[in-house]
Amino acid sequence: MSLGRIGWDAFQALSLEDKGPQLQEDGRLFHILFAQQFDRASLDALGRLATRIRFIAKSKAGMTFLQGLLDHRRAMLYFTQPSTRTFLSFCAACEILGMKLGEVRDTSTSSEFKGESHEDSVRTFSSYFDLIIMRSHVGGLAERMAWVLSHSERPVPIVNAGSGRDQHPTQALLDIYTLQRSFEDRGGIDGKTVVFVGDLARGRTVRSLAVLLTRYEGVRQCFVAPPPLRIGDDVLAMLDAAGCEYEVTTEFKPMIPRADAIYMTRVQDEWDQVKGESADIDTSAYAFTAEDLERLPPRAVLMHPLPRRKEIAPEVDGDPRAVYWRQMRNGMWIRCALIAAIFGCAGALGEYGDAEP
Numbered sequence: 046m047s048l049g050r051i052g053w054d055a056f057q058a059l060s061l062e063d064k065g066p067q068l069q070e071d072g073r074l075f076h077i078l079f080a081q082q083f084d085r086a087s088l089d090a091l092g093r094l095a096t097r098i099r100f101i102a103k104s105k106a107g108m109t110f111l112q113g114l115l116d117h118r119r120a121m122l123y124f125t126q127p128s129t130r131t132f133l134s135f136c137a138a139c140e141i142l143g144m145k146l147g148e149v150r151d152t153s154t155s156s157e158f159k160g161e162s163h164e165d166s167v168r169t170f171s172s173y174f175d176l177i178i179m180r181s182h183v184g185g186l187a188e189r190m191a192w193v194l195s196h197s198e199r200p201v202p203i204v205n206a207g208s209g210r211d212q213h214p215t216q217a218l219l220d221i222y223t224l225q226r227s228f229e230d231r232g233g234i235d236g237k238t239v240v241f242v243g244d245l246a247r248g249r250t251v252r253s254l255a256v257l258l259t260r261y262e263g264v265r266q267c268f269v270a271p272p273p274l275r276i277g278d279d280v281l282a283m284l285d286a287a288g289c290e291y292e293v294t295t296e297f298k299p300m301i302p303r304a305d306a307i308y309m310t311r312v313q314d315e316w317d318q319v320k321g322e323s324a325d326i327d328t329s330a331y332a333f334t335a336e337d338l339e340r341l342p343p344r345a346v347l348m349h350p351l352p353r354r355k356e357i358a359p360e361v362d363g364d365p366r367a368v369y370w371r372q373m374r375n376g377m378w379i380r381c382a383l384i385a386a387i388f389g390c391a392g393a394l395g396e397y398g399d400a401e402p
């Protein structure tokens with residue numbers, strides 16, 4: 046079944062898990078909208094592909110090969126919500142694969158300013174481009190646009206680069222890739238304890254990563270936040286349904302020695318209902334300080350989707366367990382892998398050269 050053969054209401058009636066197969070074409074990833082689309086096998090395959098691409102990219106001959114893979118394709122970056130690393134890492138990933146780029150980042154310079162609908166804007170992009178990567182403050186917009194395009198004459202893939210407060214699936218992919226690499230000599234992600242800290246009520250990266258962690262055996266997820274920023278009950282219901290172990294607490298410091306990975310997040314005050322209301326929430330107990338490095342297990346990793354404010358002290362950056370800069374670069378490689386998978390390049394990448402990996 047593909048998205049082009051199902052009505053909007055019938056599609057909406059499906060669970061996110063059941064929507065996943067509708068988003069494929071010819072058995073391959075096509076639209077990338079939700080974390081729920083990825084199972085353990087596809088996460089493992091994407092991680093291997095990302096590592097293969099980063100290895101090939103080390104040589105000039107390899108880069109020339111990579112840049113020939115999709116030099117006949119064009120990507121449109123439609124980012125109407127602020128972004129630095131998601132936008133730039135997608136640009137870099139497209140360029141590594143040879144794609145040409147177009148962008149709209151400010152609707153005051155596009156025909157949306159004249160009242161054009163999202164639907165018409167995205168159909169316009171699909172006339173000129175072969176892939177649309179989009180970020181919007183409107184929850185569910187990427188899903189709607191994917192359905193619209195799949196019912197048009199030119200169905201091109203949509204990649205959700207952050208939608209509303211609900212999902213940021215490619216951030217979750219880079220987080221999983223970082224965890225895969227961090228624990229590759231420790232039995233992988235299975236059985237690990239991941240501690241989420243900060244604004245868990247409004248953090249879409251946490252929502253998506255919590256889903257992907259259910260794909261691993263025996264992972265314990267701990268959610269640490271002040272009461273107003275507590276993790277949503279829908280996430281906990283998802284973990285209950287998946288039979289996963291979790292803990293919800295307001296106490297951060299006692300969690301540090303128990304963690305294999307700590308995932309810090311900033312206060313997402315751009316979602317305040319009343320401007321400035323988050324300023325009244327005391328988040329001082331939800332910061333990782335240089336002193337906390339003493340309590341962090343020697344093989345644990347400290348992550349952050351970034352950007353950060355004060356929740357990780359800059360003095361922590363030099364510690365080898367602080368992996369957030371590496372995490373950010375991993376985003377470029379996993380996004381290369383994702384685009385390569387969408388366009389069916391995995392076979393060609395596997396056949397290139399004879400060196401490992």
Ligand code: CP
Nearest residue numbers: 128129130131350351
């Ligand atoms: N992690 C993340 O989405 O960062 P940007 O908002 O800078 O893209």
